[in-house]
Amino acid sequence: xxxxxxxxxxxxxxxxxxxxxxxxxxxxxxxxxxxxxxxxxxxxxxxxxxxxxxxxxxxxxxxxxxxxxxxxxxxxxxxxxxxxxxxxxxxxxxxxxxxxxxxxxxxxxxxxxxxxxxxxxxxxxxxxxxxxxxxxxxxxxxxxxxxxxxxxxxxxxxxxxxxxxxxxxxxxxxxxxxxxxxxxxxxxxxxxxxxxxxxxxxxxxxxxxxxxxxxxxxxxxxxxxxxxxxxxxxxxxxxxxxxxxxxxxxxxxxxxxxxxxxxxxxxxxxxxxxxxxxxxxxxxxxxxxxxxxxxxxxxxxxxxxxxxxxxxxxxxxxxxxxxxxxxxxxxxxxxxxxxxxxxxxxxxxxxxxxxxxxxxxxxxxxxxxxxxxxxxxxxxxxxxxxxxxxxxxxxxxxxxxxxxxxxxxxxxxxxxxxxxxxxxxxxxxxxxxxxxxxxxxxxxxxxxxxxxxxxxxxxxxxxxxxxxxxxxxxxxxxxxxxxxxxxxxxxxxxxxxxxxxxxxxxxxxxxxxxxxxxxxxxxxxxxxxxxxxxxxxxxxxxxxxxxxxxxxxxxxxxxxxxxxxxxxxxxxxxxxxxxxxxxxxxxxxxxxxxxxxxxxxxxxxxxxx
Numbered sequence: 001x002x003x004x005x006x007x008x009x010x011x012x013x014x015x016x017x018x019x020x021x022x023x024x025x026x027x028x029x030x031x032x033x034x035x036x037x038x039x040x041x042x043x044x045x046x047x048x049x050x051x052x053x054x055x056x057x058x059x060x061x062x063x064x065x066x067x068x069x070x071x072x073x074x075x076x077x078x079x080x081x082x083x084x085x086x087x088x089x090x091x092x093x094x095x096x097x098x099x100x101x102x103x104x105x106x107x108x109x110x111x112x113x114x115x116x117x118x119x120x121x122x123x124x125x126x127x128x129x130x131x132x133x134x135x136x137x138x139x140x141x142x143x144x145x146x147x148x149x150x151x152x153x154x155x156x157x158x159x160x161x162x163x164x165x166x167x168x169x170x171x172x173x174x175x176x177x178x179x180x181x182x183x184x185x186x187x188x189x190x191x192x193x194x195x196x197x198x199x200x201x202x203x204x205x206x207x208x209x210x211x212x213x214x215x216x217x218x219x220x221x222x223x224x225x226x227x228x229x230x231x232x233x234x235x236x237x238x239x240x241x242x243x244x245x246x247x248x249x250x251x252x253x254x255x256x257x258x259x260x261x262x263x264x265x266x267x268x269x270x271x272x273x274x275x276x277x278x279x280x281x282x283x284x285x286x287x288x289x290x291x292x293x294x295x296x297x298x299x300x301x302x303x304x305x306x307x308x309x310x311x312x313x314x315x316x317x318x319x320x321x322x323x324x325x326x327x328x329x330x331x332x333x334x335x336x337x338x339x340x341x342x343x344x345x346x347x348x349x350x351x352x353x354x355x356x357x358x359x360x361x362x363x364x365x366x367x368x369x370x371x372x373x374x375x376x377x378x379x380x381x382x383x384x385x386x387x388x389x390x391x392x393x394x395x396x397x398x399x400x401x402x403x404x405x406x407x408x409x410x411x412x413x414x415x416x417x418x419x420x421x422x423x424x425x426x427x428x429x430x431x432x433x434x435x436x437x438x439x440x441x442x443x444x445x446x447x448x449x450x451x452x453x454x455x456x457x458x459x460x461x462x463x464x465x466x467x468x469x470x471x472x473x474x475x476x477x478x479x480x481x482x483x484x485x486x487x488x489x490x491x492x493x494x495x496x497x498x499x500x501x502x503x504x505x506x507x508x509x510x511x512x513x514x515x516x517x518x519x520x521x522x523x524x525x526x527x528x529x530x531x532x533x534x535x536x537x538x539x540x541x542x543x544x545x546x547x548x549x550x551x552x553x554x555x556x557x558x559x560x561x562x563x564x565x566x567x568x569x570x571x572x573x574x575x576x577x578x579x580x581x582x583x584x585x586x587x588x589x590x591x592x593x594x595x596x597x598x599x600x601x602x603x604x605x606x607x608x609x
Contacts, residue, residue, distance in 0.1 A: 038086065478584050
């Protein structure tokens with residue numbers, strides 16, 4: 001028996017109620033309009049004078065609601081739950097609204113018609129919708145994607161008619177039926193006898209009441225027009241990746257509670273907990289600035305060997321109170337970021353991201369600095385801490401005072417947060433750290449700490465590009481010559497690797513920041529930063545005469561037999577005086593040639609003897 005025969009058999013007898021197909025009520029299904037309806041619910045005070053029905057009716061006749069709301073309060077509000085804007089419940093109240101809705105409101109400022117601002121959230125919500133009845137357990141968006149992709153790969157057209165969608169796709173009960181659905185649609189298109197048999201089934205007539213096609217039309221990668229549902233042509237590749245990622249999560253077994261929790265939870269913060277690591281000068285700190293937009297969102301600390309729990313979390317400090325010295329608990333970087341993030345998450349202000357940035361994380365003893373709060377770094381899918389910890393009484397008292405204005409909202413999330421009795425990180429608190437691999441031996445980081453971070457390697461680029469895609473150039477300027485900084489890096493890094501067999505000591509493009517302009521590295525800076533690093537951190541202890549870059553001829557000829565071993569002091573024979581000729585010889589010995597046709601007079605303005 002063909003797979004399509006099995007589908008015919010099901011449609012003849014099985015599909016007799018809404019429990020057997022993808023059903024949703026025929027009320028409002030436009031995502032942006034439902035956001036406006038949720039906004040009405042958010043303004044209702046259940047302890048006020050008006051019940052929800054009367055309050056709703058008084059608001060829906062005002063702008064912008066009067067342009068589309070014609071339903072009763074129940075009929076308008078009932079579809080908030082399928083989209084994850086509110087939790088399921090018989091009674092409507094503002095506490096039913098989810099973090100998803102409040103995130104959208106913070107992004108749009110209440111202008112929900114501007115879906116371009118939150119289309120990614122819409123897509124995420126549509127993909128997370130789950131159809132669960134007595135007979136069905138399926139993610140309709142992902143199943144539809146799978147069927148459309150398979151049909152497209154077979155026929156070249158990644159589309160179905162609305163009739164085909166309602167008859168075959170919206171009557172599927174589980175993921176493994178996709179092949180049966182595809183086979184049925186292909187046969188339905190080519191076999192008139194099969195088409196007639198399908199038309200006579202109870203299932204086809206009943207399934208025509210499905211309106212999931214209207215739900216899917218909110219997705220940016222689906223086009224619904226002229227009775228056709230199709231994947232947007234330029235999005236086929238992205239859809240293919242989505243489906244592949246979904247299938248890797250074993251979709252045949254669906255945890256309903258987990259799926260429902262994801263639907264109504266915040267997954268749009270995409271909580272970041274990263275350590276950026278790499279050689280010195282690869283642009284780790286520079287890259288951090290591309291993650292956040294506003295420095296006001298950032299709390300920053302630099303770890304060093306003396307950093308401890310008190311200087312990271314907080315401690316009592318003496319403060320002047322008039323003529324008297326008093327001791328008060330003072331929160332430090334972690335506590336400051338923790339408070340700010342929670343205020344932004346549950347307070348009256350816009351929900352915004354907060355970033356705790358830790359520079360040089362491995363220069364401090366992380367086990368000592370974090371103490372038991374390192375357990376908070378375990379995050380669940382919503383971005384909250386998987387586990388809570390109990391702070392000491394001093395910190396708890398401090399947090400209780402600081403959270404006074406938002407205590408009631410914190411208590412709704414988890415009792416004890418409001419009083420400081422427990423600590424739990426919110427999804428909008430991102431923790432970013434940098435690590436210079438050349439210093440990795442200062443304090444070893446244990447595996448328990450490491451596994452709580454995403455580790456992002458920053459490769460060495462000697463010809464990086466700016467935001468417009470143009471190659472950024474730097475030049476080394478001595479009295480006599482100009483050299484390309486990128487070429488120097490390529491050559492010197494090869495020698496460093498040959499000596500150390502490691503990238504840790506290699507130099508990144510941003511190792512030296514030009515002082516005079518955006519492009520010029522002076523001889524003085526080259527000596528004090530580059531040559532000093534190469535000598536002090538590498539070649540005073542590594543490399544013999546055959547491998548050391550400090551073994552070179554005074555004329556800079558790399559093939560000369562009259563080479564001499566030099567040390568850092570040879571480049572600075574007198575206070576603040578640079579031996580420029582030795583700098584030229586050093587660079588030339590690395591087979592970096594001066595930039596041709598460049599006037600020495602022009603370059604001399606940027607260097608000194």
